[in-house]
Amino acid sequence: MIPHRPYQAKNIEKKWQNIWEKNNVFETSPNNNKKNYYVLEMFPYPSGKIHMGHVRVYTLGDVLARYKRAKGFNVLHPMGWDAFGMPAENAAFENKVHPAIWTKKNIDNMREQLKAMGLSYDWQLEFSTCDPLYIECQQKIFLDFYKNNLAYRKEAWANWDPIDQTVLSNEQVIDGKGWRSGAKVERRKLPQWFFKITEFADELIDSLDKLDNWSNQVKVMQKNWIGRSEGLKLKFKISDNSVLPKNTDFIEVYTTRPDTIFGASFIAIAPDHPLSKDLANNNKDLQKFIFECNQIGTSEEALEKAEKKGFNTKIQVHHPFVEGEYLPVYIANFVLMSYGTGAIFGVPAHDQRDLDFANKLNLPIKSVVESQNAEDNNISNIAYTGNGKIINSNFLNGMNIIEAKKHIIKIAEEKSIGKKSKQFRLHDWCASRQRYWGCPVPIILCNDCGIVPVPNSQLPVLLPNDVTFDKPGNPLDYHEKWNTIDCPECGRSAKRETQTFDTFVDSSWYALRYPAPKSKDPIDKKQMLQWCPPDQYVGGIEHAILHLLYSRFFNRALKKTNYVDFDEPFKGLFCQGMVCHKTYKGPNGWLEPEEIFFKDNKAFQKSDLQEVEIGRSEKMSKSKKNIVDPMSIIETYGADTARLFMLSDSPPERDLDWSISGVDGCWKYLKKIWSHLHNYSFNNNDEGLLLKAKEQDNSIRREIHLCIQATTENIESFRYNSAVASIRKLSNILLAYKSNTEEAIKEQIILEGWKSFLIMMAPITPHITAELWKLIDKDSSFLDQPWPSVDKNLLKDKKLVIAVQINGKLKNTIEIEQVEANDKELQKNKALALYNIKNAIINNTPKKIIVIPGKVINIVI
RNA sequence: GCCCUCAUGAUGGAAUUGGUAGACAUAACGGACUUAAAAUCCGUGGCCUCUUUUGGCGUGCAGGUUCAAGUCCUGCUGAGGGCACCA
Numbered sequence: 001m002i003p004h005r006p007y008q009a010k011n012i013e014k015k016w017q018n019i020w021e022k023n024n025v026f027e028t029s030p031n032n033n034k035k036n037y038y039v040l041e042m043f044p045y046p047s048g049k050i051h052m053g054h055v056r057v058y059t060l061g062d063v064l065a066r067y068k069r070a071k072g073f074n075v076l077h078p079m080g081w082d083a084f085g086m087p088a089e090n091a092a093f094e095n096k097v098h099p100a101i102w103t104k105k106n107i108d109n110m111r112e113q114l115k116a117m118g119l120s121y122d123w124q125l126e127f128s129t130c131d132p133l134y135i136e137c138q139q140k141i142f143l144d145f146y147k148n149n150l151a152y153r154k155e156a157w158a159n160w161d162p163i164d165q166t167v168l169s170n171e172q173v174i175d176g177k178g179w180r181s182g183a184k185v186e187r188r189k190l191p192q193w194f195f196k197i198t199e200f201a202d203e204l205i206d207s208l209d210k211l212d213n214w215s216n217q218v219k220v221m222q223k224n225w226i227g228r229s230e231g232l233k234l235k236f237k238i239s240d241n242s243v244l245p246k247n248t249d250f251i252e253v254y255t256t257r258p259d260t261i262f263g264a265s266f267i268a269i270a271p272d273h274p275l276s277k278d279l280a281n282n283n284k285d286l287q288k289f290i291f292e293c294n295q296i297g298t299s300e301e302a303l304e305k306a307e308k309k310g311f312n313t314k315i316q317v318h319h320p321f322v323e324g325e326y327l328p329v330y331i332a333n334f335v336l337m338s339y340g341t342g343a344i345f346g347v348p349a350h351d352q353r354d355l356d357f358a359n360k361l362n363l364p365i366k367s368v369v370e371s372q373n374a375e376d377n378n379i380s381n382i383a384y385t386g387n388g389k390i391i392n393s394n395f396l397n398g399m400n401i402i403e404a405k406k407h408i409i410k411i412a413e414e415k416s417i418g419k420k421s422k423q424f425r426l427h428d429w430c431a432s433r434q435r436y437w438g439c440p441v442p443i444i445l446c447n448d449c450g451i452v453p454v455p456n457s458q459l460p461v462l463l464p465n466d467v468t469f470d471k472p473g474n475p476l477d478y479h480e481k482w483n484t485i486d487c488p489e490c491g492r493s494a495k496r497e498t499q500t501f502d503t504f505v506d507s508s509w510y511a512l513r514y515p516a517p518k519s520k521d522p523i524d525k526k527q528m529l530q531w532c533p534p535d536q537y538v539g540g541i542e543h544a545i546l547h548l549l550y551s552r553f554f555n556r557a558l559k560k561t562n563y564v565d566f567d568e569p570f571k572g573l574f575c576q577g578m579v580c581h582k583t584y585k586g587p588n589g590w591l592e593p594e595e596i597f598f599k600d601n602k603a604f605q606k607s608d609l610q611e612v613e614i615g616r617s618e619k620m621s622k623s624k625k626n627i628v629d630p631m632s633i634i635e636t637y638g639a640d641t642a643r644l645f646m647l648s649d650s651p652p653e654r655d656l657d658w659s660i661s662g663v664d665g666c667w668k669y670l671k672k673i674w675s676h677l678h679n680y681s682f683n684n685n686d687e688g689l690l691l692k693a694k695e696q697d698n699s700i701r702r703e704i705h706l707c708i709q710a711t712t713e714n715i716e717s718f719r720y721n722s723a724v725a726s727i728r729k730l731s732n733i734l735l736a737y738k739s740n741t742e743e744a745i746k747e748q749i750i751l752e753g754w755k756s757f758l759i760m761m762a763p764i765t766p767h768i769t770a771e772l773w774k775l776i777d778k779d780s781s782f783l784d785q786p787w788p789s790v791d792k793n794l795l796k797d798k799k800l801v802i803a804v805q806i807n808g809k810l811k812n813t814i815e816i817e818q819v820e821a822n823d824k825e826l827q828k829n830k831a832l833a834l835y836n837i838k839n840a841i842i843n844n845t846p847k848k849i850i851v852i853p854g855k856v857i858n859i860v861i
Numbered sequence: 862g863c864c865c866u867c868a869u870g871a872u873g874g875a876a877u878u879g880g881u882a883g884a885c886a887u888a889a890c891g892g893a894c895u896u897a898a899a900a901u902c903c904g905u906g907g908c909c910u911c912u913u914u915u916g917g918c919g920u921g922c923a924g925g926u927u928c929a930a931g932u933c934c935u936g937c938u939g940a941g942g943g944c945a946c947c948a
Contacts, residue, residue: 858929
């Protein structure tokens with residue numbers, strides 16, 4: 001036997017990457033004979049180097065792109081950079097390097113790392129969001145939004161991140177803390193730029209149902225986030241408004257339970273309701289109360305268990321439907337100004353918070369919904385919120401809740417004291433940031449003309465290069481030369497808007513840019529229509545709300561401003577799980593996997609041999625030090641091994657547990673295939689011989705084609721782990737033929753098997769398969785090999801194995817010929833003739849015998 | 862509190878419409894080769910009983926539907942995630 005070359009992943013991977021690049025094989029070109037398919041993975045922030053999360057998501061996308069290509073699609077598979085954002089400014093501050101230079105260096109480095117993974121991108125379409133052309137296009141889009149009332153500037157309370165020194169959108173505040181910095185968010189009043197996302201609130205919820213190829217989890221999360229509720233806005237007339245500082249005649253409340261209006265026993269308004277503020281002007285006690293409420297409001301822990309507190313304003317309102325009945329007005333700490341009207345009517349019997357409040361302040365509790373279950377109706381500490389019949393409610397009596405709601409809304413509207421109303425949790429998107437490294441908002445602020453858009457001829461508004469980061473805050477504010485400009489309308493001296501866009505603006509429309517990234521038009525209609533929206537988008541679940549909701553808004557706004565003609569930005573959405581790793585904690589804190597060795601299932605520190613605590617598997621993070629650097633894996637094992645491991649075990653949507661033994665196993669497997677194929681000498685391709693295959697040989701062919709079927713189905717439905725399993729099963733069958741046989745037909749079948757194997761394995765491990773293909777077929781181009789098709793005639797075996805059960809439990813099996821598959825009687829008789837079945841029914845006459853022909857026989861005794 | 866998802870060997874997981882549970886891997890163990898180790902190759906493997914055959918039990922728990930349930934229904938427990946004084 002001639003010794004073959006050992007499997008040196010690094011060399012062959014570099015070799016094929018160079019060949020692909022030199023020949024531009026992944027270049028996107030128009031092809032009218034093929035259907036277009038656009039695969040997009042979420043583009044990365046150029047932090048400097050790739051992490052395992054990148055390896056996973058880009059491998060998933062690449063498998064799909066390469067598979068679709070083999071399936072005969074014309075594939076668009078691009079990559080770019082989400083290049084603006086805070087870390088560049090932090091680096092500028094720490095290392096005295098300009099954000100632009102830092103970012104470019106990082107991009108160059110990460111591009112090389114991604115190339116080392118062997119991803120099938122058309123790199124000619126690459127762009128980054130800090131490119132002047134992208135900035136110009138985005139500014140044009142923004143100005144169109146502004147002119148169409150989809151963006152506005154408003155002085156508003158904002159979430160202020162004291163560490164990042166910028167405002168945050170509601171979506172970026174998590175548990176009262178900044179999403180990036182983790183700092184406790186403060187409230188500040190500032191002029192801000194908003195996008196009118198609430199204009200599409202209904203549509204953003206309703207069309208979720210049409211997104212069949214979106215992950216359900218994301219749809220549910222978006223629905224909750226938008227948070228639609230339907231109810232009634234209702235006015236309560238104030239009985240004596242002479243005590244009020246201004247002429248306030250009524251208080252307007254919002255409710256989703258107008259059916260319970262006859263059970264109302266008080267009105268409560270928010271501490272920062274305008275009326276509360278008016279009353280507080282000359283009331284020291286109330287000022288103190290409001291201050292206390294605001295204190296609690298910021299600490300989330302306290303909020304959880306916070307006691308209900310109320311301040312009696314001594315004001316009374318008329319009950320709108322009961323002549324002569326009055327309700328007291330309280331200021332209450334559990335009522336939020338940011339939802340509804342900032343005022344409620346309290347129905348203690350049917351709302352838990354109202355009940356807690358009423359119990360505290362000794363307010364009356366009046367039941368108006370009667371449950372069928374008597375014990376529900378005795379209300380002391382638990383409010384009844386279920387279904388029932390309306391009672392004690394005058395003209396609503398006897399109705400069910402739905403009827404009563406409809407009826408009372410109708411009456412309130414007729415009396416002009418109320419209006420059917422929808423409320424959303426979603427607020428407009430605050431999209432401006434007090435930062436340097438972002439796309440400038442193209443606006444000029446003039447003392448005389450107000451807000452003036454930068455004229456098209458002056459676009460793009462680029463960032464000045466000569467800035468320093470030694471002072472806190474926004475360098476653009478200090479840059480007089482840049483921010484002073486003549487007003488384009490009146491010519492007098494004015495100021496530029498110094499805020500820049502949230503980076504989520506950049507990522508809200510980048511997918512539309514790839515088909516024509518160099519076009520002067522923000523979105524090249526002709527190119528875009530051929531490809532967009534992307535057929536499949538792949539990315540992390542952490543963007544379920546932020547990026548994916550903003551993109552859905554942006555796409556609708558782009559439709560309204562005539563840039564696109566479709567509603568949804570992504571046809572299909574797939575969210576992959578996180579990459580996790582066990583954590584190790586030594587006596588002096590967290591340890592990296594590299595610092596550990598194992599003995600007898602215990603972990604020890606290499607440095608001092610002390611035992612180390614093995615923690616549960618968690619998302620790879622710097623703070624827990626459970627990070628594995630992808631480049632070191634690619635260096636030692638190769639990209640094909642890393643890719644194979646990423647896909648092997650866990651289903652893509654679940655978390656993946658990184659283990660070095662798993663990686664090792666994948667590497668050994670590739671090595672085994674490598675040496676096996678090098679030791680085998682393949683005959684020339686002669687498919688005619690396959691037709692002459694004998695019955696016995698066809699059983700191998702059957703396995704091959706079953707595998708093709710399974711693998712294809714698994715890839716189509718994103719079950720990549722199962723696809724790997726079925727491919728490995730095929731290779732286990734083929735590996736059993738260790739050396740060449742003398743039979744030409746059999747050799748031809750094995751050739752067919754290995755060819756199918758390599759083509760199906762190619763999307764997963766593209767380099768090694770390309771190299772091995774040359775052993776089988778020197779002349780044809782591997783990348784152009786079509787995906788193998790299933791010969792359905794081969795799938796059916798001549799013999800069928802059928803289960804024989806007694807009372808549903810497997811007892812034995814029978815074997816029948818394929819042609820007998822529908823012969824119920826024959827199968828039944830064969831089953832009853834079995835030795836242990838005969839024994840079992842000797843004393844128990846079968847009550848019933850169920851024969852599912854070709855599948856199972858169940859004997860009921 | 863509300864909403865969503867999940868629960869299968871030592872471990873990751875498979876079982877697409879209810880029809881032979883544990884595919885494919887990882888770790889483990891036994892054997893071959895080796896002075897030895899690594900690598901490689903061969904083999905074992907849900908649990909219990911038995912020498913073996915056979916048999917019994919088994920997909921978080923308790924019920925139900927069905928000839929037949931990992932899969933469908935009801936209730937519970939546990940884990941993960943989302944939202945949250947949202948009227």
